[in-house]
Amino acid sequence: MSPRSGETPSWCSRVITASSLSLLALSLVLAPPGRAQKVPSIARSRSSLYRQANAPIEKRVTDLLQRMTLQEKVRQLDMYSGATSIMSSHTDKTHATASAAFLPEKADALWANLGVGSIHDLNPTPEQANAIQKWVIAHNRLGIPALFIEEGLHGFDTGTVFPAPIGLAATWDASVAKQTGAAIAAEARATGVDMILAPVLDLARDPRWGRVEEDFGEDPYLTGQMGMAYVQGVQGESLNTDHTVIAEPKHFVAHGSPEGGTNTSPVHIGERELRMVMLRSFEPAIRDGHAMGVMAAYHEIDGIPMTADPFLLKTILRKDWGFQGFVLSDLGAIERLYTVHHVAASLPDAACMAIQSGVDMQFYDLDHALFQKSLIDCVHNRTLSEADLDRAVRSVLRVKFALGLFDHPFVAPDLNTREHRSSAHLAVSLQSARESMTLLQNENHLLPLAKTTQHIAVIGPNGDVARYGDYENEANGLHISIVEGIRNLLPHANVTFDEGQSIPEAVAKAKDADVVIMALGEKQGISGEGFDRSDLNLPGNQEQLLEAVVAIGKPVVLVLENGRPLTIDWAKKNVPAILEAWYPGEFGGQAIAETLFGDNDPAGRLTITFPQTVGQLPDYYNSDPSRVYRYVDSNGEPLFPFGYGLSYTTFRYDHLSVQSPRPGSGGNIEVSVDVTNTGSRAGDEVAQLYMREDVSTVETPRRSLEGFSRIHLLPGETKTVLFHVKQTQLAVWNAQERWAVEPGNYTVWVGGSSLAPLTAKFFLKPGAK
Numbered sequence: 001m002s003p004r005s006g007e008t009p010s011w012c013s014r015v016i017t018a019s020s021l022s023l024l025a026l027s028l029v030l031a032p033p034g035r036a037q038k039v040p041s042i043a044r045s046r047s048s049l050y051r052q053a054n055a056p057i058e059k060r061v062t063d064l065l066q067r068m069t070l071q072e073k074v075r076q077l078d079m080y081s082g083a084t085s086i087m088s089s090h091t092d093k094t095h096a097t098a099s100a101a102f103l104p105e106k107a108d109a110l111w112a113n114l115g116v117g118s119i120h121d122l123n124p125t126p127e128q129a130n131a132i133q134k135w136v137i138a139h140n141r142l143g144i145p146a147l148f149i150e151e152g153l154h155g156f157d158t159g160t161v162f163p164a165p166i167g168l169a170a171t172w173d174a175s176v177a178k179q180t181g182a183a184i185a186a187e188a189r190a191t192g193v194d195m196i197l198a199p200v201l202d203l204a205r206d207p208r209w210g211r212v213e214e215d216f217g218e219d220p221y222l223t224g225q226m227g228m229a230y231v232q233g234v235q236g237e238s239l240n241t242d243h244t245v246i247a248e249p250k251h252f253v254a255h256g257s258p259e260g261g262t263n264t265s266p267v268h269i270g271e272r273e274l275r276m277v278m279l280r281s282f283e284p285a286i287r288d289g290h291a292m293g294v295m296a297a298y299h300e301i302d303g304i305p306m307t308a309d310p311f312l313l314k315t316i317l318r319k320d321w322g323f324q325g326f327v328l329s330d331l332g333a334i335e336r337l338y339t340v341h342h343v344a345a346s347l348p349d350a351a352c353m354a355i356q357s358g359v360d361m362q363f364y365d366l367d368h369a370l371f372q373k374s375l376i377d378c379v380h381n382r383t384l385s386e387a388d389l390d391r392a393v394r395s396v397l398r399v400k401f402a403l404g405l406f407d408h409p410f411v412a413p414d415l416n417t418r419e420h421r422s423s424a425h426l427a428v429s430l431q432s433a434r435e436s437m438t439l440l441q442n443e444n445h446l447l448p449l450a451k452t453t454q455h456i457a458v459i460g461p462n463g464d465v466a467r468y469g470d471y472e473n474e475a476n477g478l479h480i481s482i483v484e485g486i487r488n489l490l491p492h493a494n495v496t497f498d499e500g501q502s503i504p505e506a507v508a509k510a511k512d513a514d515v516v517i518m519a520l521g522e523k524q525g526i527s528g529e530g531f532d533r534s535d536l537n538l539p540g541n542q543e544q545l546l547e548a549v550v551a552i553g554k555p556v557v558l559v560l561e562n563g564r565p566l567t568i569d570w571a572k573k574n575v576p577a578i579l580e581a582w583y584p585g586e587f588g589g590q591a592i593a594e595t596l597f598g599d600n601d602p603a604g605r606l607t608i609t610f611p612q613t614v615g616q617l618p619d620y621y622n623s624d625p626s627r628v629y630r631y632v633d634s635n636g637e638p639l640f641p642f643g644y645g646l647s648y649t650t651f652r653y654d655h656l657s658v659q660s661p662r663p664g665s666g667g668n669i670e671v672s673v674d675v676t677n678t679g680s681r682a683g684d685e686v687a688q689l690y691m692r693e694d695v696s697t698v699e700t701p702r703r704s705l706e707g708f709s710r711i712h713l714l715p716g717e718t719k720t721v722l723f724h725v726k727q728t729q730l731a732v733w734n735a736q737e738r739w740a741v742e743p744g745n746y747t748v749w750v751g752g753s754s755l756a757p758l759t760a761k762f763f764l765k766p767g768a769k
Contacts, residue, residue, distance in 0.1 A: 051143075053407040060406075061397045065390060067142060070379060073393045074372040075114040077355070079149065079328070079364045082122030085110055086132065102131045108139070110368075115140030117361055117396060118147040118195075123157040129192020130410045137409060145405040147396070149328075152184045152196025152234075152245075153214060153471040154585065159187035160425040161477035163432050164469035165200060166563065167582030169216035170604035170645075171435035172686045173710050174229035180432060181233025183425040186243040190419035192411040194403050195246035195293055196234065201227045201281045202251055202297075204564075204608050205618050208261025210531035213469050213563030213583060215256055217607025218620040218642060220280035221705045221729070227281065231289035239292070240404035242415055248293030249285045251330055253312060254278040255297040257618070262532045264298040264336075272698065274301065275733045283321060292325030292399050296359055298333045305341045307333045313358025326360035326395035335365045348374035352384040360392040426587075433584040433591035435684070435710075438604030439646040443576040446555055448598030448648060449515055455494045457513035458483050459506045459549060460520045460542065464497050467521070467561040469583035470528030477586030482519050482559060485589030489597060500545045507548050515555045517596065518546055518575075527563030535614055536567040543570065550574055559592060565610040565640075572639060580604070598648065603684035603710070605645040605753070609638045621754040622701035643688050643705070643753035649679030649715070653687075656750055658762040661727070666767030671723040673750045673758070677713035686710045687721045688756060690749040696742055697734050703749055706730075727766055741766040 049055055050064035065073075080086075086107045087100040116136055124132070129148060136146045154168070155161040162168065162180050171177075181199070188196055201223055204215040216223040227249060236244035254274065258265035269278065285291045294317065296306045306312065307329050317323045337343050337350035344350035351366055351374040362371055378384035400406065419425075439447065458464070466479040480488075483497050496513065498506040510516045520542045525531060537543060547570065550556050557577040560566065561584070571578060579602065581592050594600040611619040612634055621642035629636030655674045661667030675687055689707035693700060707723035727741045734740045743765045749756040 051406070057398060057401045060401055061394050064142065064144070064397060065394055068393070070376055071372070072114055072140070072142065073389060074375045076117040076144065076393050076396045077361050077375070078116070078368055078371060079118045079120050079361055080110070080116055080368065081364055082119040082124070082132070084121070086119075087122070102128055102135070104135055107132070107135055111136070111139065113140055115142070115144045116146045118149050120149045120364070122148065123150055124148065124192050126190065126192055126411045126413050126416050130413070133192070133409050143406075144397075145400060145409045147195060147400055147403075147405070148193045149195040149197065150188060150193045151198070151471055152188055153198045153200065154180075154184075154469070155472050155476070156184050156188045156193070156196065157191070158420075158473060158476050159184070160421050160429050161468055161472055161586035162429045163436050163585040163588070164213045164472075164563065164583035165216055166204070166213045166607065167436040167584055168432055169222065169226055169607040170438050170580075170582060171432060171710070172222070172605050172607075172708055173435055174225055176428065176432050176435060177226045178229040178233035179428045181230040181247070182236065182243070183233075183428050185234040185236070185245045186419045187421070187425065189243060189245050190411065190416040193245060194405065195248060195399075197248050197250065197295065198234075199227050199230045199247065199249060199285075200251065201249045201285060202254065202256030203278060203281050205257040205620050206261040207536060207564040207608065207611070208533050208614065208617070209256060209258060210263060210528050210533070210563070211256070211470075212565075212608065213527055214471065214529075218609065219607065219622065219705050220277050222607055222708065223281040224284040228284035228289040231285045231291045235290065235292065239402045240408075242412065243419075246292045246325065246399055246403065247285070247289070248295055248328065249282055249291050250295030251297035252294050252306060252317070252327075253282060253297065254301060255299055258299060261617070263530050267299050267301050269301060271737075272733045279316065286317065286321045286323050290324070292402065294323065294325065294327050296327050296329050296333060298330050298336060300341060305333070305337055305343060307354045307359050308337055308341075308343055308357045310357045317358070324395075325399055326392070327358060328361045329354060329359050329363050329365070331363040332365040334359065334362050348377065351375060352378035355392050356384050356388050360395045429585050430587040430591065433587045434594065434600045436582060436584060436604045437591060437595040437600060437602040438580040438582075438606060439578075439595075439602035440580050440640050440644070441572060441576065441578040442646055446577040447557065447579070447596060449557070449596055451490060451597050453490070453493060453514050455512060455514045456486060456490070456496070456517065457509050457515075458486065458495060458497045458517045458519055459510060460500050460518050460545065461523070461540075462521050462559075462561045463499070463517070463519035466586060466588055467523055467583050468585065469563055470524055474524065480587055480589035482517065482589045482592050485591075485593030486517070486596070488590065489593045489599070500541070503541065503545050503548050506545060507552060510549045510554055511552055513554060515557065516549055518549060518556060518558045519561070520546065520558060521560045521562035521566070522564070533564075536565065536611070538566060538568065546571060546575070557596065559596075561588070565608055567611060567613055567639070569612050569639060580606070601648050601681060601683040603645065603647055603686065605643050605686045606640055607642065609642050610640040612637070612639050622704050624699050625702050626699060641754050643686070644755075645686070645753070647679075647683045647685065649677055649681040649683040651685045651713070651752060652676045652678045653751055653756075653758045656748070656758050656760045658748055658760045660762040660764055663765035664767045666727060669725040669727070669762065669764070671707070671725065671748055671750065672720055674718050674720050675711060675713065676718040677715055680715050682712065682714045684710055684712050685752060688751060688753065689723045689725070690754065690756060691725070691730065692747050693730065693732075693742060694745045694747055694761075696732060696744070697740075698732055700732060703754065705754070727764070730764070
């Protein structure tokens with residue numbers, strides 16, 4: 001990957017690289033009359049250490065920090081809404097980047113000569129980003145650039161639309177997660193954006209929660225591996241390139257297990273579960289992925305809100321994990337310290353408490369003047385230490401230096417043309433959608449359907465629309481629906497559609513068909529942030545519609561597009577084939593059609609348990625063995641377990657072998673197993689490894705995922721899958737409140753789901769820590 005300035009022709013490269021044009025001269029050119037006299041030349045001198053591109057980043061940060069006034073420091077900790085603050089009026093966010101113009105007079109009134117920490121909610125064009133950045137650099141004394149921050153959960157602005165994270169996770173393919181992150185980052189950076197608010201690494205342990213679709217599922221190991229891969233794709237090997245941005249794992253931490261399944265509610269866990277489960281989903285992205293951003297969540301654990309928790313934000317994140325980036329509060333999280341949690345006596349107290357606790361930047365939830373003045377006043381009255389303030393400022397500046405913004409602050413105008421919805425990015429979206437297709441049921445091998453089928457009825461509200469999910473522009477992309485996908489694949493077939501609002505009319509169309517595709521599930525407004533549900537049934541009249549169509553006796557395939565598990569007990573008992581597609585992105589309809597008619601072998605696997613009823617929640621596979629699942633009206637078993645998914649072929653597992661490391665060596669546990677395709681079609685299998693210590697000093701889950709591998713097998717082919725398990729993966733937070741890998745006997749299970757039956761045992765004598 002080339003340096004960010006390497007593909008910066010025309011005027012932009014001349015501004016960046018010409019040695020004869022210092023930033024001071026640039027400020028004289030761009031500043032309004034009278035502004036230039038406010039910028040001392042010594043502050044912008046190229047001889048200043050912080051201006052030297054080849055100097056170590058930490059030394060540049062230190063040099064700049066010691067030159068800054070208190071007012072300049074607190075400004076770096078503030079985020080501004082670009083769309084509302086510095087742009088001309090516009091009708092809505094969707095069209096802001098197309099029609100809005102940067103208004104320097106607004107920026108001058110808002111920022112004067114103190115600079116700006118970050119700008120959000122703008123989704124700029126390259127020209128807008130460059131114009132704003134030029135103004136910011138020219139109009140602050142030290143020439144500190146702004147940081148542009150935008151959403152990028154499963155697609156950037158008007159760019160490529162990828163499957164929602166819960167669907168991406170269903171691929172069990174870390175390489176696709178990495179490619180997805182890289183593609184989103186490239187499209188973001190090409191417009192001048194420097195940081196995206198993703199990935200979401202909460203564990204989705206209550207499917208009533210509307211944000212399940214944003215997660216990678218319920219398991220800490222799988223979430224950790226997929227999240228790390230995504231971060232590595234976003235940030236690349238170097239942040240100072242034309243293709244990488246800052247990743248920001250969120251919502252730190254445990255936000256996905258709220259009381260009652262409602263957004264921002266309290267989370268009830270102890271420190272052991274916090275350390276052994278919730279933090280493990282974030283740790284790989286920080287320790288190994290070196291994520292440079294983290295978002296602190298709204299909620300509280302055991303009475304301590306996230307934005308007021310120095311144990312998590314300082315001890316765990318920075319001291320234990322070595323985090324070097326900055327912590328951004330979630331929008332409104334600092335304000336809630338006063339208005340909701342009541343741990344702060346006032347809004348100024350809330351602002352200072354957050355910075356003192358380890359937050360580095362607010363998400364414009366407090367008035368800017370109030371936020372900045374509060375921090376200054378707290379430093380003066382010593383309720384906020386200068387060391388904590390400087391830590392926060394240093395964290396923000398470190399990110400800006402790492403991105404190369406001080407040396408190459410502008411984006412090449414032609415870069416967006418090359419990166420925006422490139423063929424390579426579109427291919428990743430399609431591959432991800434294909435790999436995410438999860439076959440839950442296929443009685444009597446109804447699927448795949450014959451391509452010679454003449455009359456196909458698609459019925460249901462999700463049939464002729466592309467469901468993208470939350471945090472994605474629904475006006476964006478190709479919008480390939482199920483109907484369009486089938487028609488494109490089978491141009492000879494008669495494909496009819498009925499939304500299903502009138503059940504009798506829908507039944508009439510189904511009677512004329514050879515096969516019926518029931519396109520059911522959820523949509524944005526039922527699933528997504530703030531859209532929590534008290535039940536998990538098919539919404540609206542979908543259950544009645546499904547039952548009425550099934551009753552006519554035609555072959556029926558249920559295709560679900562949804563953001564969370566649904567309680568579809570009736571469908572499991574009465575519908576022969578069920579395909580879970582989640583929210584599969586702009587190519588979803590194509591991937592669904594290819595799967596239904598056999599061009600794509602389904603190999604997606606569930607990353608979250610489907611319960612029978614909401615009454616058995618929480619219902620996740622790695623519960624403690626003391627959890628009782630029996631009810632007087634239900635056996636409490638999951639409808640579909642974690643890791644589950646069918647294929648159009650079959651697989652056999654043989655010759656499981658476990659090699660324990662030499663006692664005291666600290667080496668890996670090596671597990672091998674042979675996987676054979678015993679069917680007549682080629683297909684992918686996801687081999688899954690689970691472990692548990694037989695007797696431990698604290699209660700541990702029934703079994704925990706410790707490895708997985710997606711492999712492709714031809715008919716009759718056998719492959720040996722080798723898992724390398726680090727001993728640290730088996731560590732427990734013991735009764736002495738220390739991490740320990742305990743000696744003893746362990747059990748392993750290997751197979752195609754969390755119910756894997758093939759088992760073996762080994763003895764482990766750990767090495768000294």
